[in-house]
Amino acid sequence: MDNGFYYLYAGIWRILARWSAIATGGSANEQVTFRKLLDKAQPTGVSLTLQPKIITFSSMGKFHDSIKPAHKDFIEKQHIFFVSSAPLSASGRVNLSPKGLDAFRVLSESKVGYMDLISSGNETSAHTLENGRITFMFCSFDETPLILRLYGKGCAVLPNSDEWEQYAPHFRTYSSTRQLIVADIDLVQTSCGFGVPLYDYAGERDIHFRWAEKKGKQGLSDYIDENNLISLDGLPTDLGLNRQPVK
Template sequence: MPTFYPSVSPDFMAWCAKQKVFWTASAPLRGDHINVSPKALLSSAFTFLGPNSAAYVDLTGSGVETIAHLKENGRITIMFNSFDAGPRVLRLFCKGRVVEKGADKFDEWLDRFGEDAEEKFKAVRSVIVLDIFKVQTSCGFGVPLLSMSAGDDETPPKPCLIDRPTILKMGAHAVSAGKLAEFQATYNGYSLDGLPGLSSAAAARRSKAGAVWYAATAAAQAWAPPRDVCVLLAGVVLGVAATVAAVTSGRWVPVQAL
């Protein structure tokens, strides 16, 4: 299930530091290309500066999509995921900016990655600075599990990725229990920005909201206060309204002035 946080906790920071890869996603305001990039060297090239800020070293590569997108609109998402036995996906929704090599304070930013950062990252072209405004975690059962192949007498075991059976079992259980439509209505109706998602889920959400509104209206209509109470409240409201009208028109004179 997705869970949202306003900042990155120390536990999340420690978990992120243990992962071997992180992913960046960005897009222009116009155009057809959405960029997703895997990044390695996590232990040395990515750092949290606080619960709502981070930065990573951007090495020279064959593309420049992230830099271009950040310069245009500042939108970027960072994703971490686990390939080990404890599944998790963690996203950092950010506003980012680019500090290019040679720019003011670039050296100060690079020094945050260690005294040997300049020697280690010889092909650095920028530091990407991230302002984190939302954190999301989810189960991660859809991410494969890193394992070892069995091997044989001629072929030694080697690392491989295998499917996690949990995601299929969870889906089958939801179907058999009649809970799949409810789950979709809860989580698949609308995007984080309020855009319609799965049509059937969005319709179910609207229908449910309408039912809640109807029930609340019916309950309000069912409660009828005694007639004397209504008359008293009406008198109070009319009295207050008359006083306000007199004050604003200048016709009301305080008692002290008489």
């Protein structure tokens, strides 16, 4: 095979891989194996940049108006996700939090939520109460790179509310669960994730649950009163506006 034909052949494979990724509606990544092509067709003395021999193609910056089945499958395989929100004030602090513990659920093609444990801040509740804006991000840490973002409007759902009875059965909740965060998603974005490093999942931490057990019911309530009723910028949270005494 002469050099010109080889490059044409390799170019066709690239085009097919690209269209394959597009045809699947951005369903994660399409892997194209060049091993046979390179082994059988590479001309002697020609230096190529098609390394490694197994090349991963990903749709870059694809947008969707709903969560597709492939997006849901990818989300359910991830052990960590990130949630971001911000106040309307130009001087307000943007919040970004990592979450784990199998807390996230895709409730429909346009609705998601996660179970939220008592922690040292409650920024997401304050921000969504003020303006609703919320962004979730998932990224692959294995050999197939991908970043997936969900954009929408969210709100906190508190225990003993009517919405709690609707959404809580979808989640595993604990004595230290303070609320659910539920969001309507109007935009889904996938991108390459080529710059995300490889990591191995080692397991979930149990530190929070040991801490919560040691605190006890009253201790957790006191902790909420001290830390979860307003944001860093002084905005009220849902818990702050609907605080009820411990029974």
